[in-house]
Amino acid sequence: MTGKEILQAKGLVKQFDGVRAVDRVDFSLAQGEICALIGPNGAGKTTLINLLAGQLHPDAGSITFAGQNVTRWKTHRRARLGLARTFQIAALFPSLTIREHVEAALQADRLRLHQSVSVEQVAEDILQLCELGGKLELRARELSHGDQRLLELAMALARRPKLLLLDEPAAGLSSRETDRLIQRIAGIRDMAILIVEHDMNVVFQLAQRITVIHRGRILAQGPPQEIQRDPRVQEVYLGEP
Numbered sequence: 001m002t003g004k005e006i007l008q009a010k011g012l013v014k015q016f017d018g019v020r021a022v023d024r025v026d027f028s029l030a031q032g033e034i035c036a037l038i039g040p041n042g043a044g045k046t047t048l049i050n051l052l053a054g055q056l057h058p059d060a061g062s063i064t065f066a067g068q069n070v071t072r073w074k075t076h077r078r079a080r081l082g083l084a085r086t087f088q089i090a091a092l093f094p095s096l097t098i099r100e101h102v103e104a105a106l107q108a109d110r111l112r113l114h115q116s117v118s119v120e121q122v123a124e125d126i127l128q129l130c131e132l133g134g135k136l137e138l139r140a141r142e143l144s145h146g147d148q149r150l151l152e153l154a155m156a157l158a159r160r161p162k163l164l165l166l167d168e169p170a171a172g173l174s175s176r177e178t179d180r181l182i183q184r185i186a187g188i189r190d191m192a193i194l195i196v197e198h199d200m201n202v203v204f205q206l207a208q209r210i211t212v213i214h215r216g217r218i219l220a221q222g223p224p225q226e227i228q229r230d231p232r233v234q235e236v237y238l239g240e241p
């Protein structure tokens with residue numbers, strides 16, 4: 001442990017029936033680092049995110065987050081310690097407005113807010129950042145797919161996490177919407193981010209480091225240029241040697 005790590009997972013295993021979805025994975029993230037997790041469909045990316053966020057508990061291994069052993073902790077307890085995530089399929093309330101979503105996210109975490117800061121002000125700031133400021137009173141069901149993804153991001157940011165886990169944030173977005181999302185994520189400071197993504201444009205524009213997972217195991221890990229050249233990665237991920 002360097003002292004700068006926000007997250008450290010060791011020997012993680014998660015088995016479903018006959019499948020080892022995550023198989024002895026070691027993974028760590030430094031404070032403020034942006035890492036992309038890539039790999040083919042079914043490689044174990046979402047399962048790993050679920051283990052880190054607490055939706056699933058591992059069969060073996062340990063997870064240390066912000067200095068605490070959180071391996072057996074439930075999701076809300078990890079959230080209170082500063083962990084936020086988004087889902088591969090956005091989890092929104094169709095009839096609530098944008099403002100109501102962000103305020104609810106803030107209320108859920110009000111103990112972490114400074115008393116001098118108003119909920120309205122924080123909601124406003126986050127929504128400006130996510131370019132949703134002009135759409136406060138629209139209901140989630142009235143939003144484009146891209147805006148729904150940005151709203152999910154805004155709700156996660158409202159909690160001011162130390163670690164943000166994003167599961168395919170660009171899935172289903174147009175290239176213009178994807179560019180907006182990249183800009184928004186690139187503008188985030190002082191937050192470690194793990195981003196699962198199939199869109200290599202997103203991965204290479206944002207990630208300082210790439211981790212490749214294949215059949216539940218970490219296949220390679222390193223700076224983007226190194227990963228791009230790695231023949232093992234090309235073979236499993238791009239389907240060519």
Ligand SMILES: Nc1ncnc2c1ncn2[C@@H]1O[C@H](COP(=O)(O)OP(=O)(O)OP(=O)(O)O)[C@@H](O)[C@H]1O
Binds near residue numbers: 016039041042044047
């Ligand atoms: N709840 C579950 N029950 C049984 N098997 C599961 C479950 N969740 C995942 N799996 C299996 O575990 C493996 C890893 O799945 P996972 O969803 O983590 O992959 P992924 O890398 O996120 O894939 P994708 O890119 O398609 O989202 C797959 O073989 C999948 O079928």
Ligand SMILES: [Mg+2]
Binds near residue numbers: 045046047
């Ligand atoms: Mg997945």
